[in-house]
Amino acid sequence: MAAETKQGLSPQDLPPPGLAVRRLVHPWRWVAGAVVIAVLALLVRAFAKGQIRWPIVGEFLAADVIVKGFGWTLLLTFAALALGILLGFVFGVMRLSANPVLRFAAWLYVWIFRGTPVLLQLLIWFNIALVFPRLYIPGLVDVKMVEVMTPLVAAVLGLGMNEGSYLTEAVRGGILSVDRGQVEAAHTLGMTPGQTMRRIMLPQTMRLILPVLGNSAVGMLKFTSLAATIAMPEMLNAAQRIYFINGAVIELLFVCAIWYLAGTTLLSIGQYYLERHFGRSAGGRA
Amino acid sequence: MTVAVRTVGVRKAFSGHEVLKGIDLEVSYGEVLCILGPSGSGKSTLLRCINHLEMPDSGYAWVDGQIIGYELRGKALHELPVRRLRAQQSQLGMVFQHFNLFAHRTVIGNVIEGPMLVRGQTREAATKRGMELLDMVGMAAKAEAWPSQLSGGQKQRVAIARALAMEPRVMLFDEPTSALDPELVGEVLEVMKRLAAAGTTMIVVTHEIGFAREVADRVVVMIDGEIREAGPAAQVLANPSDPRVRTFLGRVLA
Ligand SMILES: Nc1ncnc2c1ncn2[C@@H]1O[C@H](COP(=O)(O)OP(=O)(O)OP(=O)(O)O)[C@@H](O)[C@H]1O
Ligand SMILES: [Mg+2]
Numbered sequence: 001m002a003a004e005t006k007q008g009l010s011p012q013d014l015p016p017p018g019l020a021v022r023r024l025v026h027p028w029r030w031v032a033g034a035v036v037i038a039v040l041a042l043l044v045r046a047f048a049k050g051q052i053r054w055p056i057v058g059e060f061l062a063a064d065v066i067v068k069g070f071g072w073t074l075l076l077t078f079a080a081l082a083l084g085i086l087l088g089f090v091f092g093v094m095r096l097s098a099n100p101v102l103r104f105a106a107w108l109y110v111w112i113f114r115g116t117p118v119l120l121q122l123l124i125w126f127n128i129a130l131v132f133p134r135l136y137i138p139g140l141v142d143v144k145m146v147e148v149m150t151p152l153v154a155a156v157l158g159l160g161m162n163e164g165s166y167l168t169e170a171v172r173g174g175i176l177s178v179d180r181g182q183v184e185a186a187h188t189l190g191m192t193p194g195q196t197m198r199r200i201m202l203p204q205t206m207r208l209i210l211p212v213l214g215n216s217a218v219g220m221l222k223f224t225s226l227a228a229t230i231a232m233p234e235m236l237n238a239a240q241r242i243y244f245i246n247g248a249v250i251e252l253l254f255v256c257a258i259w260y261l262a263g264t265t266l267l268s269i270g271q272y273y274l275e276r277h278f279g280r281s282a283g284g285r286a
Numbered sequence: 287m288t289v290a291v292r293t294v295g296v297r298k299a300f301s302g303h304e305v306l307k308g309i310d311l312e313v314s315y316g317e318v319l320c321i322l323g324p325s326g327s328g329k330s331t332l333l334r335c336i337n338h339l340e341m342p343d344s345g346y347a348w349v350d351g352q353i354i355g356y357e358l359r360g361k362a363l364h365e366l367p368v369r370r371l372r373a374q375q376s377q378l379g380m381v382f383q384h385f386n387l388f389a390h391r392t393v394i395g396n397v398i399e400g401p402m403l404v405r406g407q408t409r410e411a412a413t414k415r416g417m418e419l420l421d422m423v424g425m426a427a428k429a430e431a432w433p434s435q436l437s438g439g440q441k442q443r444v445a446i447a448r449a450l451a452m453e454p455r456v457m458l459f460d461e462p463t464s465a466l467d468p469e470l471v472g473e474v475l476e477v478m479k480r481l482a483a484a485g486t487t488m489i490v491v492t493h494e495i496g497f498a499r500e501v502a503d504r505v506v507v508m509i510d511g512e513i514r515e516a517g518p519a520a521q522v523l524a525n526p527s528d529p530r531v532r533t534f535l536g537r538v539l540a
Contacts, residue, residue, distance in 0.1 A: 185386035187339065187372065188379070189403075190375055281389055
């Protein structure tokens with residue numbers, strides 16, 4: 001006994017409870033923080049003193065053309081995302097079909113649209129009239145392709161179908177990770193395959209792929225800028241048309257950056273609330 | 287006694303391994319049949335063949351006047367279209383070892399899903415009946431809880447209420463208490479005893495010998511895909527004639 005306590009405090013020397021506790025100081029945290037703040041300050045200073053005419057940025061931030069362009073950007077984002085989600089669910093379900101032909105068709109879709117650059121797809125849709133001069137469906141439509149394939153339509157198709165190919169894989173993974181036991185329970189209650197899919201599998205898939213959808217939305221908002229190349233009057237295109245005239249290149253690009261940041265921030269907030277809504281059922285034990 | 291369920295020569299193999307070697311079983315209305323047997327003897331597979339979650343390789347189950355999964359035409363059994371199969375399956379309440387509650391539905395949501403979707407009941411009617419059933423299994427207070435907030439025993443009682451909501455002719459239980467902590471087993475068995483007392487026709491796969499002795503009208507013991515012993519609970523459990531059954535019961539009763 002005596003041997004064990006020789007080097008340490010012996011029981012009768014122990015201090016009373018309630019002593020003040022001095023927390024460990026972390027000097028390197030302060031140093032690292034200071035360094036980063038200094039670098040940030042230098043960066044801010046550099047941009048403030050740099051050759052940017054900030055008043056012009058301010059002036060164009062709320063300019064009609066830019067705001068309208070941002071409106072187009074948003075419209076394009078939501079339209080392409082909606083198309084992508086729709087296709088993602090359709091092909092994602094097809095990927096798991098018992099019918100090998102449907103499975104193959106879905107695989108083919110993913111293979112093509114995920115395997116080629118989205119910019120290339122945009123250009124192909126925009127120029128599709130070179131392949132099919134007329135859009136002709138017997139008894140339904142017969143029009144010139146160039147009249148149908150406006151920049152907006154080409155952009156929605158290009159971005160939407162590309163997004164759909166990614167979401168197909170996400171939906172497929174989501175469906176696969178829904179518990180088989182719940183599917184069997186649905187069957188024993190008498191639910192048809194369609195009812196089981198709609199009421200049991202897809203809602204749970206939805207929750208699983210919401211983070212993916214959130215990233216898709218943020219990504220889509222940014223990818224719409226690619227549509228500037230096919231003369232779609234979205235925000236970047238509008239900014240380019242202005243700076244070709246007034247030469248304020250960097251100022252207008254900064255204006256765009258601010259709007260994109262505002263958009264992606266809002267989307268992230270929306271994602272948070274959506275995930276909270278769909279995550280209700282995952283709540284902890286009461 | 288009127289026969290409620292009869293299996294006729296049910297055989298099932300998984301990749302060459304014969305799991306059910308021709309099972310003939312009979313259950314009357316109001317009867318409780320317990321199926322005992324060692325792990326891997328084919329008890330779950332038998333239940334799943336009865337409600338056609340698995341398609342038997344040969345043989346069939348007949349329940350309440352219908353052959354499950356088939357229509358007898360001429361000399362052949364024609365596989366039913368999935369809608370008609372589901373209609374039959376909804377007559378067979380199934381309670382799983384792992385509860386299988388719908389994770390995205392509340393407790394009452396789980397119970398009313400089938401009646402609303404399959405039976406076309408209104409939400410009000412389904413909820414009214416659902417609350418009665420939840421009350422019966424002692425879960426009415428948790429009607430708005432999510433499955434993730436329940437204990438295993440509570441989940442299983444909700445699963446029983448969900449199956450009962452379809453007003454099935456027969457209830458099938460596949461080891462309903464095997465996934466539960468020992469102190470939660472009793473509350474589930476209590477509900478099952480109440481169902482038995484109310485005259486529910488039940489086929490129960492279980493390892494709870496005490497439950498079998500107390501509640502079962504008849505007991506069958508399955509070993510290696512065959513029924514090796516069948517009869518009144520007291521007789522089968524007290525002096526089984528088959529030596530392998532004696533070994534098995536000796537082990538579980540010890
Ligand atoms: N879907 C399946 N695919 C392949 N083999 C299976 C499948 N289902 C069951 N089996 C096999 O069939 C045999 C019987 O399984 P079953 O689940 O019916 O046994 P059990 O009597 O219910 O056992 P336990 O008491 O462990 O639940 C086992 O060897 C199992 O591995
Ligand atoms: Mg089993």
